[in-house]
Amino acid sequence: MRSRQTLAIVLNTFREAVRDRVLYNLIAFALILIASALLFGQISIGIQKTILLNVGLSAISIFGLLIAIFLGIGLVYKEMDKRSLYALLSKPIRRRQFIIGKFLGLNFTLLVNTALMSVGLWAALYYLMRRFEPQDLSVWVAIYFILLELSLVTALCLFFSCFATPVLSAVFTFMAYVIGNFAADIRAFGELTENNLLKGLTTVLYYLLPNFSDFNVSAWVSHGKPVAAEVVLLNTLYALCYDAILVAAAVWIFSRKDLK
Amino acid sequence: MAAIEISGLSKDYSLGFWRKRPFRALDRLSLKVERGEVFGFLGPNGAGKTTTLKLLTGLIFPTEGTATILGHPVGEPETFLRVGYLPENPYFYDYLTPQELLDYFAQFFPLSAEERQRRRDAVLDQVGLAEFRHRPLRKFSKGMLQRVGIAQAILHEPEIVLLDEPMSGLDPVGRHEVRELILQLKAAGKTVFFSTHILSDAEALCDRVAILNRGKLVGVGQLSESLQRQAACEAVLECASPEALSRLQPLAAKPPLVSGGQCRIEIPEKNIPQFLALCQSDGLRLISLNPVRLSLEDYFVEVLRGSDSERPASPSP
Ligand SMILES: Nc1ncnc2c1ncn2[C@@H]1O[C@H](COP(=O)(O)OP(=O)(O)OP(=O)(O)O)[C@@H](O)[C@H]1O
Numbered sequence: 098m099r100s101r102q103t104l105a106i107v108l109n110t111f112r113e114a115v116r117d118r119v120l121y122n123l124i125a126f127a128l129i130l131i132a133s134a135l136l137f138g139q140i141s142i143g144i145q146k147t148i149l150l151n152v153g154l155s156a157i158s159i160f161g162l163l164i165a166i167f168l169g170i171g172l173v174y175k176e177m178d179k180r181s182l183y184a185l186l187s188k189p190i191r192r193r194q195f196i197i198g199k200f201l202g203l204n205f206t207l208l209v210n211t212a213l214m215s216v217g218l219w220a221a222l223y224y225l226m227r228r229f230e231p232q233d234l235s236v237w238v239a240i241y242f243i244l245l246e247l248s249l250v251t252a253l254c255l256f257f258s259c260f261a262t263p264v265l266s267a268v269f270t271f272m273a274y275v276i277g278n279f280a281a282d283i284r285a286f287g288e289l290t291e292n293n294l295l296k297g298l299t300t301v302l303y304y305l306l307p308n309f310s311d312f313n314v315s316a317w318v319s320h321g322k323p324v325a326a327e328v329v330l331l332n333t334l335y336a337l338c339y340d341a342i343l344v345a346a347a348v349w350i351f352s353r354k355d356l357k
Numbered sequence: 358m359a360a361i362e363i364s365g366l367s368k369d370y371s372l373g374f375w376r377k378r379p380f381r382a383l384d385r386l387s388l389k390v391e392r393g394e395v396f397g398f399l400g401p402n403g404a405g406k407t408t409t410l411k412l413l414t415g416l417i418f419p420t421e422g423t424a425t426i427l428g429h430p431v432g433e434p435e436t437f438l439r440v441g442y443l444p445e446n447p448y449f450y451d452y453l454t455p456q457e458l459l460d461y462f463a464q465f466f467p468l469s470a471e472e473r474q475r476r477r478d479a480v481l482d483q484v485g486l487a488e489f490r491h492r493p494l495r496k497f498s499k500g501m502l503q504r505v506g507i508a509q510a511i512l513h514e515p516e517i518v519l520l521d522e523p524m525s526g527l528d529p530v531g532r533h534e535v536r537e538l539i540l541q542l543k544a545a546g547k548t549v550f551f552s553t554h555i556l557s558d559a560e561a562l563c564d565r566v567a568i569l570n571r572g573k574l575v576g577v578g579q580l581s582e583s584l585q586r587q588a589a590c591e592a593v594l595e596c597a598s599p600e601a602l603s604r605l606q607p608l609a610a611k612p613p614l615v616s617g618g619q620c621r622i623e624i625p626e627k628n629i630p631q632f633l634a635l636c637q638s639d640g641l642r643l644i645s646l647n648p649v650r651l652s653l654e655d656y657f658v659e660v661l662r663g664s665d666s667e668r669p670a671s672p673s674p
């Protein structure tokens with residue numbers, strides 16, 4: 098019963114997203130960007146494929162990020178603000194089901210979007226090369242990592258939107274994303290500095306924020322290099338643990354909240 | 358087992374951005390609603406009616422006190438299998454149609470697919486939205502949304518129905534339909550607990566009412582009982598001399614009204630023998646003497662006036 102209820106919330110979250118016009122605009126933009134990479138490729142002969150993969154994966158990642166943040170900040174807040182939660186939470190469900198359903202629903206949406214954009218990328222790749230090569234499989238790994246990254250972004254958004262306004266949640270999430278992308282640099286900087294406060298701060302940031310740079314293998318993959326299996330495993334575990342902690346925190350906050 | 362049992366329930370909201378100070382929206386409310394009752398929850402704006410209903414549905418948490426519904430502490434998901442709730446000014450998802458919304462909500466109940474469909478169609482008919490079932494909710498008027506709200510509250514045929522201002526936003530026909538609906542629910546043995554400002558609705562529907570003012574319970578009881586208690590008689594006299602009138606005045610509830618050679622005067626029940634004696638000794642001609650049943654409006658105003666004067670008027674925050 099519980100899982101059927103949560104599934105209903107997941108599917109409704111998905112339905113809300115696909116009925117939002119903004120989503121289609123973003124997907125269309127991403128596809129246009131991928132297509133235009135083919136034009137760039139024509140200018141610089143020889144590295145067409147590298148450019149296509151680089152631009153294509155970046156487009157999937159950036160537009161996925163935009164969609165995740167845009168939809169993520171409203172997941173909980175919109176229902177609180179418009180009071181549609183009152184009717185929903187007076188049904189025999191727990192608040193935690195609401196949070197988990199929203200989280201999974203947005204991830205499902207992102208999975209479908211990413212799949213659509215990936216189809217665009219593969220079509221462009223086929224148009225360019227007229228065949229697929231075995232090492233192209235690692236492009237799927239890059240796309241999988243983008244999905245893991247987006248699940249982290251969703252979890253961050255969901256967590257922030259349990260207590261902050263949409264604008265603040267977007268700012269926090271975006272900041273976390275940017276800092277998390279430079280996590281390794283920040284730690285390196287912290288190791289160089291003499292200042293103990295700065296050292297402490299950078300260490301805290303490094304361990305607290307998700308390490309997004311580990312998920313970015315676009316450049317690597319576009320040069321046709323494979324990704325090691327243990328990296329896939331470690332990244333998967335890392336993302337799942339991080340998601341679980343953030344969602345648990347969101348549940349904890351939301352379950353105690355006065356819905357006034 | 359009582360349908361709803363509230364004991365010592367209080368709710369403080371914090372006001373102010375920097376220096377938070379508590380504001381008591383509900384103050385030690387105790388109330389028991391029996392099963393099968395239609396119970397009216399009356400009070401002026403800001404009395405704490407919505408606050409009480411939100412506490413009963415677990416949407417907000419009490420500062421102190423407890424409430425149970427059918428013996429279960431409020432807020433437990435299982436309770437909602439048997440409780441339906443209409444929020445104040447309900448709002449739903451823009452992107453759904455009433456049919457989709459009810460299908461969505463129905464999935465939270467342990468019902469078969471056919472049963473869910475049957476109930477959805479039944480409630481859509483009941484609230485008169487069958488022909489709008491495929492129109493997106495974003496295109497709904499206030500009163501139509503109110504009807505959707507009622508539909509989702511009774512979708513699972515709950516034993517207890519909590520309605521926060523069920524008539525608000527409805528046209529006269531809609532109000533009449535909701536009245537009928539509440540009477541149907543009562544006939545089916547359900548308990549209905551609803552808040553309202555519309556006193557004639559309370560008068561027509563309720564077995565008992567509670568009156569709340571500034572978060573405090575100021576009266577609870579059967580309406581006829583509470584109205585009779587206030588009973589008085591209106592006497593109409595042929596116009597009396599000013600001296601005679603001034604002798605009657607101490608017995609009257611309100612200053613007499615003189616018009617068209619007649620004098621109307623309201624005498625509380627307990628003063629009637631004295632009043633009649635005075636009429637006889639002064640030789641006043643009594644035209645009629647009729648009991649006045651206090652209207653609920655009068656009763657309401659009177660009770661509230663009483664409760665406000667009990668304590669020094671605190672400046673409302
Ligand atoms: N979220 C909130 N924060 C602070 N104070 C609140 C909040 N919600 C309600 N209040 C206060 O609590 C008191 C009771 O409000 P409530 O909404 O329960 O009144 P009500 O009886 O439903 O009024 P109405 O008839 O206007 O709907 C009011 O003084 C209101 O200002």
Ligand SMILES: [Mg+2]
Pocket residue numbers: 406407408445521
């Ligand atoms: Mg109210």
